[in-house]
Amino acid sequence: MKPGIYIHIPFCYKEKCDYCDFYSVPVDNHNNWNMHIDNYIKTLCSEIIYYSTEFLDYEIDSIYIGGGTPSLLESHYYVTILETIKKYYAIVPEIEITLECNPDNYSVQYIKELRSAGINRFVLGVQTLDKKAHHYIGRKPKLADKEMIEEFCSIPDIIACIDIIAGIPLQSISSFIHSLTTIIQYKPKHISAYILTFEKNTPLSVRIPHWERFANFQRKMFEKTIRLLTSSGYRHYEISNFALPNFESRHNYKYWNFDEYIGFGAGAHSFYKNRRFFNSTLNDYLHNPIESRTEDIRTIKDIAIEYLMNKLRLIDGFYLQEFYSKTNYPPSSRFDETIDLLITKGLLQHDNIAGKERLRCTHEGMFMLDSILFELMSSL
Ligand code: SF4
The missing domain is CATH 3.20.20.70 (Aldolase class I)
Incomplete structure (x- = not known):
């Protein structure tokens, strides 16, 4: 890794x-x-x-x-x-x-x-x-x-x-x-x-x-x-x-790609081994940097939201299969329907790359990312 x-x-x-x-x-x-x-x-x-x-x-x-x-x-x-x-x-x-x-x-x-x-x-x-x-x-x-x-x-x-x-x-x-x-x-x-x-x-x-x-x-x-x-x-x-x-x-x-990073220093964040951590602010950090690291406990839904918020910023978007495998979020018809609706509105684009389904923002969607995320999150 x-x-x-x-x-x-x-x-x-x-x-x-x-x-x-x-x-x-x-x-x-x-x-x-x-x-x-x-x-x-x-x-x-x-x-x-x-x-x-x-x-x-x-x-x-x-x-x-x-x-x-x-x-x-x-x-x-x-x-x-x-x-x-x-x-x-x-x-x-x-x-x-x-x-x-x-x-x-x-x-x-x-x-x-x-x-x-x-x-x-x-x-x-x-x-x-x-x-x-x-x-x-x-x-x-x-x-x-x-x-x-x-x-x-x-x-x-x-x-x-x-x-x-x-x-x-x-x-x-x-x-x-x-x-x-x-x-x-x-x-x-x-x-x-x-x-x-x-x-x-x-x-x-x-x-x-x-x-x-x-x-x-x-x-x-x-x-x-x-x-x-x-x-x-x-x-x-x-x-x-x-x-x-x-x-x-x-x-x-x-x-953006949901890959791992280790953060050091006051206020730094980390993401590794599928867990997120954040360090406290300066005074606590200087007092004890090890105790200052706290785990951010997240639900599967939180993880799915984070994934979408980051991946949809990438112009290449993400693969739906990877979304399910990396977040453990179970497929749902409500989520699929919202994706279809956003595609119909011209905000998301769906491609098939070598048999894999990819989703990304259209040019218009890039300027409406907050609304897209709101719709997707509400359907999770
Ligand atoms: S206050 Fe410091 S950290 Fe904040 S924008 Fe200005 S230079 Fe950057």
Whole structure:
């Protein structure tokens, strides 16, 4: 078995970005920052070592370091973490190791140091190149510019990936497409383009535009994004993700594909041996990382829902037989009828591939995923 390892670095800016609902801890809360980080990394390594005996039959083929803002930490911390993993786990020679980086902490020197530590894939959180949009979403890391993207994409021997946000009010569709064209000309290997969402209890949630055309505006912008990226050679493989051939994210694919991953660090989640776990927040985690891991007990229906929520994000969808075998959910005529209805409405597409029934969203369905999931879940 080849699971991925996820490492969570929960530290981030004192003030969060206005749209952010990720778990993060402000760095300024702690008087002695370096001691605090040293302590976190020690705890993290002890957790990595503790669980290693559970995975003796496994070979790790991806590691993803996310946050928070992992690039706030000096590179030697990643040397320590990766050496610990390599010492206690079997890893494949062509392992994919990814780190998220913010424009504030980005530098060629830093990336090169991390590359020497074994990290070979970097995600630069550009989000927007537009000053007004940057201000609207209350983004705290500085605004990236085209020089930074050009430099980042030309660093040798790394897989350069870029994250952007589409559908921000105040940015016109043409200005967004202009930014995207600027990014594409430097040929990052992978682009994640997320549509801005207004998560509950974030400062952004009170700014939801009431203009009727807003949903239409976001959809139009996203349709143009898909057209531009696919015509520029990027494969659209997940609703928000596009890759040049063979540069899909091996690690993130595991989440959508219902494959196994082991999460380490405060707030990290895991899925292995058909069980899900989540780690507690920072203070409890530092106190005892082993006790901080709690199993998320799920019913067969919960598992079926999770499967659908993840797999329908993939442009290739899923095989119905695999849905039943992986979730143990019993076939039902009600579920079949709902699928038929969604096919009739033009939201789902059914194909027969070498005798196997495959189900996936149509182009229209991609924009109606929430309604599709609601219908499918109600029929389980
Ligand atoms: S940088 Fe990322 S994790 Fe940190 S506050 Fe902003 S969106 Fe959240």
